[in-house]
Amino acid sequence: MSGAEGRRGALIAIFSTLVVFTGLALLITHAPGWPEVRQTFFDWGQFKDSFPEIARAFLLNVKIFLIAEAFILVFALLLAVIRNLPGPAALPLRILGIAYADFFRGVPTILVIAMLGFGAPALQLNWVPLSTTFWGIVALVLVYTAYVSEVYRAGIESVHPSQNAAARSLGLTHWQSLRAVVLPQAVRRVIPPLLNDFIGLQKDTALVGFLGSVEAFKQSQIDAAATFNYTSYVAAALLFVALTIPLARFTDWLVARDRRRRQAAGT
Amino acid sequence: MSEALLVDGLHKSFGTLEVLRGVDLAVDDHQVVCLIGASGSGKSTLLRCVNLLEPIDAGRIVVEGVEITARGVDVNRIRRRIGIVFQAYNLFPHMSVLKNVTLAPRLALKQSNAEASQRALGLLERFGLADKAKDYPDSLSGGQQQRVAIVRALAMQPDLMLLDEVTSALDPELVAEVLEVIRELADGGMTMVIATHEMSFARDIADRICFLDEGVILEQGPPEQIFGAPKEQRTQRFLERIIEAGRM
Numbered sequence: 001m002s003g004a005e006g007r008r009g010a011l012i013a014i015f016s017t018l019v020v021f022t023g024l025a026l027l028i029t030h031a032p033g034w035p036e037v038r039q040t041f042f043d044w045g046q047f048k049d050s051f052p053e054i055a056r057a058f059l060l061n062v063k064i065f066l067i068a069e070a071f072i073l074v075f076a077l078l079l080a081v082i083r084n085l086p087g088p089a090a091l092p093l094r095i096l097g098i099a100y101a102d103f104f105r106g107v108p109t110i111l112v113i114a115m116l117g118f119g120a121p122a123l124q125l126n127w128v129p130l131s132t133t134f135w136g137i138v139a140l141v142l143v144y145t146a147y148v149s150e151v152y153r154a155g156i157e158s159v160h161p162s163q164n165a166a167a168r169s170l171g172l173t174h175w176q177s178l179r180a181v182v183l184p185q186a187v188r189r190v191i192p193p194l195l196n197d198f199i200g201l202q203k204d205t206a207l208v209g210f211l212g213s214v215e216a217f218k219q220s221q222i223d224a225a226a227t228f229n230y231t232s233y234v235a236a237a238l239l240f241v242a243l244t245i246p247l248a249r250f251t252d253w254l255v256a257r258d259r260r261r262r263q264a265a266g267t
Numbered sequence: 268m269s270e271a272l273l274v275d276g277l278h279k280s281f282g283t284l285e286v287l288r289g290v291d292l293a294v295d296d297h298q299v300v301c302l303i304g305a306s307g308s309g310k311s312t313l314l315r316c317v318n319l320l321e322p323i324d325a326g327r328i329v330v331e332g333v334e335i336t337a338r339g340v341d342v343n344r345i346r347r348r349i350g351i352v353f354q355a356y357n358l359f360p361h362m363s364v365l366k367n368v369t370l371a372p373r374l375a376l377k378q379s380n381a382e383a384s385q386r387a388l389g390l391l392e393r394f395g396l397a398d399k400a401k402d403y404p405d406s407l408s409g410g411q412q413q414r415v416a417i418v419r420a421l422a423m424q425p426d427l428m429l430l431d432e433v434t435s436a437l438d439p440e441l442v443a444e445v446l447e448v449i450r451e452l453a454d455g456g457m458t459m460v461i462a463t464h465e466m467s468f469a470r471d472i473a474d475r476i477c478f479l480d481e482g483v484i485l486e487q488g489p490p491e492q493i494f495g496a497p498k499e500q501r502t503q504r505f506l507e508r509i510i511e512a513g514r515m
Contacts (some may be wrong), residue, residue, distance in 0.1 A: 166357035169318050170371035170423060171347030180370060184361050 039229075046231035050223040054232060057219035058239045061205040064133065064215065068140045069201060073194075075141065076148035077183075083149070084156055086174060097149075104146035110207050113139040117211035136208030144201050151193045155186035192258065195251040199244050206240070216240070270329070271296045271427050271458040272317065277326035279312055286312045288482035289326070294427075294460060299453045301469035302462040303493075304479035305505060310462035311354075313479070314429040317460070318351045331426055347375050350420030351429040354436050356412045358404040358419070364391070365400040368419045376423070383422075390418045394448055410441030414448050421452075428452065430461040466509055470494050478502045 028034065082090075083097040104112070117135040120128055129135070159182050167177035209218030216236045223232035272294040279287040287309045294300050302310045315321045317328055319335060319342050328336045335345045359367050368390065369383035378386070391397045394414050404412055413433055420428060430449065434442045446468050453459065453472050463469050469476060469490065476493040478486045478501075486499045497503050 162353065162355060162357045163359065165320055166353065166359070167371075168343075169320060169346055169349075169351045170419070171343050171375040172371060173343050173375075176374045180374065181359055185359075188361065 041230050041234055043229055043231045046223075046227060046229045047235055050220065050227075050232040051235045054216050054219045054223070054235050055239060057214050058216040058236070060133070060213065060215040061202070061240075062243070064137055064140070064205040064208055065198075065202050068137050068144065068205075069198060071137075071141045072144045072148050072201070075145040077152055079145060079149035080152035080156060081178065083153060084178075101146045101149055104143050105150075107143075109139070109143045109204055110210060112143050113207050113210060115139075116142075117208075132211035133208060133213040136205075136211050136213060140201065140204060140208070144197065144204075147200075148194065148197050151190050151197060152186065154193075155190035156182060158189055159185045189258075192251050192255045195247060195254065199247050199251070202244055202247065203240060206236075270294070271298070271331060272460065273329040274313070274317065275327050275329070277313070277316060277328065278324045279309075279316055279321060280324055286482055287316070287323075290479075290482070290484055292460075292477065292484060294458060296458055297456045298474045299457075299459045299461065299472055300475045300477060301473035301490075302460065302477050302479055303464075303466065303469060303505075308479040309482045310479055311431050314351065314431045314460065314462055317427075318346060318349050318429055320351075343375065347371075347423050348426045349429060350423060350425035350427070351431065352413070352416050352420050352433050354432040356404070356409070356416045356436075358412055358416055360404050363401050363403055364396065364407070364415050367404065367415060368422045371419070372422050387418070387422055390421055391415075394418055394451075408441060409437045410444045413437065413441075413445045417445075417448055417452075426458065428457055428459045430459060430463070432462050432464065434463070434465060466494070466506075478505065480505070 031037075079097055079100065082093050083101070085093055113136055116139045117132050120135050120138075121130045121132075163181055163185065164177050167181040168174075172180070205215060206217040209215045209221070212218070214222070216239055220232035220236040224230050270293055272292070274290055274292040277287050277290040278285070290309070290313055292300070292313075302313065304310055312321060316323050317330075323336055326336070327334055330345065330349065333345075334340075359370070362370065365384060365387055368387040369378075369380070372378040372383040372386065373380060376383075388397065388400060391400055394417070396411065396414055396418065399407060399411060399415070404415065407415065413436075417430075417433070433449070434445050437445065442465070446465065449459070449461070449468075450472060461469070461473070471490075473490050475487060476490050477484045478493060478497070478499070480499075480501050486493065486497060486502045493502065494506065497506060
């Protein structure tokens, strides 16, 4: 592509982007209800008032995310390995693994959170923690372990059987082969989809607010209820986006790098 | 002379396809046996069965006097004594050459890292790969990769080596370096069973040639006899086709 052609392409891209976005902006701002929407959702004064508290509450989202993610990465790998156990003796374990994954991928996350968050403390067992945040984290771990184990499993299955055959032919046991040969290759391949699930989890930490834990969404609800203004929701949304967009771009970058590498290896 | 390998009435099917239909084979210590035959005649399957990578349907396999197909044998222990090298190398792409070679000695033989590395470097040196120890498999040529795969199998100090068409995936100009390694092993007295399409190499290196046809060893004997005066019509036809294709 020549320089002139490249400039022409860039100009067209800028122009079409401007047209589309200006059109959208005009469409929204000329809607009959726009003045009211602007007042209730985009009030700068309200934003400044509510933002610091919501940002503080958002730290709880980050904390929930980090704790849950650590457990999910370990449990999901265990579940994937269990579903991959060889031999007829392991059938009951494989069945349990499949049942677990099917169940927790099938039930809406908010239901799992509600059942655990309201149900477990209601048992009134004195060794059961009462913290809603604790039960929210447990619920997220249960649900996301099911999803992430599928990602790991796809990775394990993408490693060619000849790799395992080579390891076994050298006298390595099933576990040694899995640990040294299969899993390192499997995990490397699924890093992009794993990060994708991280992004989903980061957003779903807001569901824990449903139990009463004051995280960013709950805090913005409290503000909205006190002021009859929804600008606090926008503030919470911006905080989530500020964290998930870098994660998403990082994932894209990893995928692109991986593709470049494989193509380079193929030539 | 003792028997390194004895295969007795070996049957193996994949679903309804019967690949091995009663194979009998005896290999003495320090002997080199080459398996020849058309693709699909069962050469690879036979080797994979001897390494217990494929469960067998009937018959028995005895290695150094131990029946390895008996119930309750320690499969991992047996595989450590039988090296196998595959057509597609099957090196571990996430490990350096040195790590590829030292992995099994460290994990299966419980050698220390230092001991395994020292032995591995010695072997790599012997086969002209010392300068590749830190490289990753994808950066090596096919011939180099296959030589690393042979070294990886040798690092376990096996009693018996099985080579499954180890030059078939290589560009023609890379075949010689791999055959040279195999020749050196033969000269060193390694017991080997080699499935191959390299007829002149087989004639050169083998103590005995076995012609496999439709899942049985149809004819076997010294190379001069099999290549010079094959008794079976099917052997004759196979060799004629090979000569026509310019492969001998």
